[in-house]
Amino acid sequence: YAAVDGFDPKRDEILEADLQLMDKWILSKLHSFIKDSQLSLEEFRADKLMKKFEVFLEELSNWYIRRSRRRFWKSEDDIDKKAAYKVLYEVLYSSIKVLAPVLPFVTENIYQNLVRNLDDNAPESIHLCDYPKADESKIDIDLIEKIDSLRKLVEYGRSARNKANIKIRQPLSKLSFNINDDNIANFIIDQQSIVLDELNVKTLIRVESESELIKYDIKPNLPLLGQKFGKDLDLIRKSLNDIDGMKILKEIRKNKKYKLDLGEKSVFLLREDLLIDTIPNDGISSNGDDNLTVGITLKLDKNLIMEGHVRDIIRQVQTMRKNANFAVEDRIKVYMNINNTIKDAISTF
Numbered sequence: 001y002a003a004v005d006g007f008d009p010k011r012d013e014i015l016e017a018d019l020q021l022m023d024k025w026i027l028s029k030l031h032s033f034i035k036d037s038q039l040s041l042e043e044f045r046a047d048k049l050m051k052k053f054e055v056f057l058e059e060l061s062n063w064y065i066r067r068s069r070r071r072f073w074k075s076e077d078d079i080d081k082k083a084a085y086k087v088l089y090e091v092l093y094s095s096i097k098v099l100a101p102v103l104p105f106v107t108e109n110i111y112q113n114l115v116r117n118l119d120d121n122a123p124e125s126i127h128l129c130d131y132p133k134a135d136e137s138k139i140d141i142d143l144i145e146k147i148d149s150l151r152k153l154v155e156y157g158r159s160a161r162n163k164a165n166i167k168i169r170q171p172l173s174k175l176s177f178n179i180n181d182d183n184i185a186n187f188i189i190d191q192q193s194i195v196l197d198e199l200n201v202k203t204l205i206r207v208e209s210e211s212e213l214i215k216y217d218i219k220p221n222l223p224l225l226g227q228k229f230g231k232d233l234d235l236i237r238k239s240l241n242d243i244d245g246m247k248i249l250k251e252i253r254k255n256k257k258y259k260l261d262l263g264e265k266s267v268f269l270l271r272e273d274l275l276i277d278t279i280p281n282d283g284i285s286s287n288g289d290d291n292l293t294v295g296i297t298l299k300l301d302k303n304l305i306m307e308g309h310v311r312d313i314i315r316q317v318q319t320m321r322k323n324a325n326f327a328v329e330d331r332i333k334v335y336m337n338i339n340n341t342i343k344d345a346i347s348t349f
Contacts, residue, residue, distance in 0.1 A: 001072040002085055004329055009089050009118055012082045020080070021191070023087045025147045026064040028140045029056060030091050035134035037098045046102045053099065060091060063151060067194065089114075094132045101131075146187040149292065150195070153177055153188060156287040156294040157199040164285035164298055168200055169315060170308040174297040175201040176284075178210040181291070200311075201296065213295035214286040216245035217277040225273055235262050236269075249276065253290050306345035313346070 019027075033056045040049040071084040092114060096107040104127065111126035123129050157175055161168060175195065179185050185206050188195065192204040207213060220237050229236060239260055240248075248269075251258045257268045280286040286295035300308075317334055326332060338346065 001328065005077055005081070005085070007082075007085045007089075007118075009086060012086055014079070014083045014086045018079050018083045019087065020083065021143070021147075022064055022067055023083060024138075024140060025143055026060060026087060026091055027138050028144050029059055030094055031134045031136070031138045032144070034094060034098055034132050035136075035139070038131075038134065041101065049098075049102060053095070056095070060095075064088075064091075096126060097129055097132045100126050100129075146184055149179075149181075149184045150188055150191055152292060153294055154195060154198045156289075156292065157195070157201075157296060159287040160285040160294055160296045161199070163280075163287065164296070166285075166296075166298070169311040170200070170300070171304050171311070172199075172201045172296055173299065173301070173304060174203045174205065175199055176205050176207045176213055176295045176297070178207050178213060178288075178293045179291060199296070210288070210293040211246055213281060213284055213293050214288065215279040215281065216249050217279055218243075218245040218248050219275040219277070221273050221275050225269075228273070229267060232262060232267065236260065236267065240274075245276070248274070303348070306341070306348055309342055309345040310349045313342070 033052060036052050037049045040046070040052065065088065068084045068088070071081050074081060092110075096110050096114070100107045100111075108126050115122045115126075116124075158168070161172075166172070177185075177188070179188075189204070189206065195204050196202065218240060220233070220240055222233065222237075225236060226233050239262060248258050252269075252271050252274075257270050260267050260269055278286065280295065283298055284295040285298055286293060288294055313336075321332060336346070
């Protein structure tokens, strides 16, 4: 896309005001990575550097680039598209300079292709460049935390779909979530278009209690409790049966332990003393952790089913386009011989 648009990093100047939220996030991640890499190399720990790069590369490719695809695709060559190109170029250029001491030949190859092809005045080799320095002013910890929480919500939503064996191309009516942090919850609601697009759902709502989405079945970890409490094991097991699992879990989350009264005495149970199973509420598939719970509503109406058919057809067309080796800029005509349900679906959508 950059080649088609004639992108030139020297020509296009981008201001801070031109950056989207995702641009600022990936730049925050980049400068955090540069900072960490410097520390890793000073400790002669190239392995630590590469582990951090693996995480950063996942965030770059599976979130920033994927979420920016429409910015690269669109036909108008506006400031937003140029900002996306410029930020991605900066991230790639800085990343290969960070990695150059560890991957000297791979990074040199990328440097010649990415940098020297666009800038004749750049140093002849990546190994003649200065090692990058982290710009602390670009590291926004609050933004990183918010978008990481947003990504986690999407990840849990996908997992909930997988549990219910519902493919991502099938639209669903609602995704509900519970989180105690109002600041992050408000950010997720503000950025709900990302969640709706990623998870192919129509509405996003925040619920007051995770019990609206999920229940917990708490059982004793018998081998461990047997070693700890011996003859009291049967009493502990009977007592746990009479207590709501959510109450036990909330106490453990808060105090790292649960006080269980056994008549004349009490015992303290730790998380590893218990086996915790999740039970989704009726009509919901859910997933989560101690801080965030997500549930998707499984009921499908006629319109949702028809829209799912249309998305399947789009996928088939994309596959045919790829198999025919069409270029990015090629325009295509699509002919169909269809009837019944599929005809109704295409007419409606």
